Amino acid sequence: MEKKLNVVVIGDSTFSWSMVNALRKKISGHLYFLLPERDQAVEASLLENVVAISGNPSDPEVLDQLDLENCHTFIAGSREDDTNVLCALYARNKGAKNIYARVFETRFAALFESVGIVPIQTSETAAAFLSIRILKPDVADLVDLAEGQFDLDEIDVARVPELVGCRLGNLQSDFLNTIAIAKEGKTHLGYKTLVEEGSKVLVIYERSLGKEVLKELRRVARVAKEHANRLDRDNWPMLDE
Template structure:
């Protein structure tokens, strides 16, 4: 039977209580503190296995009577640096081998270093946690080695530009990618192992590496539309060739602001004289022109099915009256493409971005995309929330509106996005359509489901009536 290890803990604050919850049956714990009620609570937490000593932990006499010389470990965890320093000095004089101290004022660091004890600056640890969250809420950081190192965890899906990269290329001067969780199993990768979608990345580095990692990997920067694919597909669908130049200019703006690697331009045979505009295309993005005899949209669907297209740009899509009554033609098109769809309105660059928002899955997806686009273009985002009349909703709309606003703020916090609220009343399609003329881009979430004469697809009508460029993000509610 293994002999229990002896530890003396001095101080009965919150840190001590959290530590006691984690110490198992392999420890014989002596707790020293001057607060009798706090000692009683600690004893109730741990039971008879805990030895409590009431007294001033900075007193050598109290520590001696508590059995300091018999301890293998001492942890000075009071909220007073002077007390913790006195405990550390007494433990060193008593010959305790392992001494750990928490301190709160950085100026006291030198005194603890002179004693040769392990010292953790509590305020620095908390500040690091806050900083990690502010740098990127998706970055999970776990401290190692008494705070001397950290493991950082990232989802590959949040870093689409890393897809296909070799593991040995994901590194900095002081940090490395050391492991992957793939298909729920831990993989210790070889240098040639390539990152795949769905991988969970484990990076190892010093405690203040978070900012450098995020800067190098762009973990807090937008990746749109790379999570869908690294190819921009431009469909020159207007029958009048004179309209192609404006469409190409807007498509080129997307190529410049995003990180797509390739551009494919679909054009009707005999209408593919585009070299002058292609010469202006970003050098980092290759361009391929494909003449199509007929069926531009079907060819677009075929290319999207191959899984490389991240964004489709085409002219305004106008379904016939029959299509409009029978089904959601625009949303069906967006869903069949499987990638976000831009209906070019000639309003680039996108400095003012509007998102119709009702708190449902479609609008949440639109807000996420809008945040990424704003990060790329430097634009500002406004959320339009429309309060319908009570006789339309059939209930008081005030609780609904407050819930939607709370959802928007929570999502914006996760995305590190600052946005403006635009509160409207009336018919959502009419009011938002009128407002859209004041913006450069409207990001609309929608789905083809639930379409009918009495339940019109709001997202589709908004896209059709908008006075600016529209980015459609198809997602089921």
């Protein structure tokens, strides 16, 4: 029998709508989409394979409608950090298996990580979605990227030493996007996270790049460092002669 994988997405944001559209035809179970307003839920209900519900995402009675005990992946993607914290913690306590929450303030990151919740601090919706797929191996069951224009790869920084010292959020171009940094068993998604020696970067890139992906990554790293150096020079204090 095929294993059913239920997914819950919370919040009315570009991020959440993109997540739903990316997942709705690629999972074997139910895709629940919780939205704060009834008219939003009505709109979402028109999407194929989406179970749309309206209500306050901080209300336990509303969250209990989402079958959290059988939830494979829970994604808190509202525009409010406090809401994402509360509903993610509630989902964890109810038994949701894999939990992700979008946050804007880094003060919540340690709290999430301490209880097994993966914080997503990037605003790149496609990158956020794909990071979920690769950060937890069993979540790969949810989607199939075998067909399409993108590939995913984990690249050892030793192969592209130019990456060391670059910020994660600056490592992108028209052809690739570096979406996470992994080191010593931990994965980091923060925009300002620096690439260190001994780490690996997780990259989504245009399949047309092929074997040129490392070359493009080196170019992106050089551009990022040049940009950072220009900013440093611009911020130097002016000295009176």
